[in-house]
Amino acid sequence: MKSSAPSSSSSSSSAHPPPPYSVYDGRGSPYKHVHPAGGPAVSTAAAPAASHQQNVVVVATGVAPDVVYNPYPVAMTTAFVLSCVVFWCFGWLFGAIAFVLAVMGSDSSTRGDVIGALRLRNASYGVSIAGIVIGLVIITIIVISQTNAYD
Numbered sequence: 001m002k003s004s005a006p007s008s009s010s011s012s013s014s015a016h017p018p019p020p021y022s023v024y025d026g027r028g029s030p031y032k033h034v035h036p037a038g039g040p041a042v043s044t045a046a047a048p049a050a051s052h053q054q055n056v057v058v059v060a061t062g063v064a065p066d067v068v069y070n071p072y073p074v075a076m077t078t079a080f081v082l083s084c085v086v087f088w089c090f091g092w093l094f095g096a097i098a099f100v101l102a103v104m105g106s107d108s109s110t111r112g113d114v115i116g117a118l119r120l121r122n123a124s125y126g127v128s129i130a131g132i133v134i135g136l137v138i139i140t141i142i143v144i145s146q147t148n149a150y151d
Contacts, residue, residue, distance in 0.1 A: 085128075091134065098127040098131065105117045
């Protein structure tokens with residue numbers, strides 16, 4: 001069967017810009033309509049209507065994204081527990097900072113930002129370990145100075 005659709009020529013494509021296509025931008029907005037001719041980009045949060053087929057075009061730029069979305073949360077329990085132990089046993093300052101970092105990491109994990117959650121969890125671990133080391137050094141200095149004071 002022959003198709004009766006008219007063929008497109010280069011002069012007719014310049015008169016009418018091509019229709020927009022959809023790209024999933026990976027940063028929260030489900031669809032971003034992009035005009036290939038350089039027109040304005042319009043973001044929509046609603047899903048496409050079920051009456052027509054939606055074509056999704058993924059454009060790879062070669063640059064790794066900052067945010068990796070993962071449906072599974074990053075475990076922050078050990079960061080919370082360690083920050084509380086540091087707060088109560090070795091020094092409230094380091095424990096409080098580590099706890100705030102763990103809360104921020106938990107929020108990042110809830111939003112789906114895996115890389116951010118892992119960075120904040122590791123920062124919480126680092127502050128907690130620094131608090132333990134500095135706390136032990138201070139406790140050791142106090143104990144040594146108190147035992148030498150009575151000699």
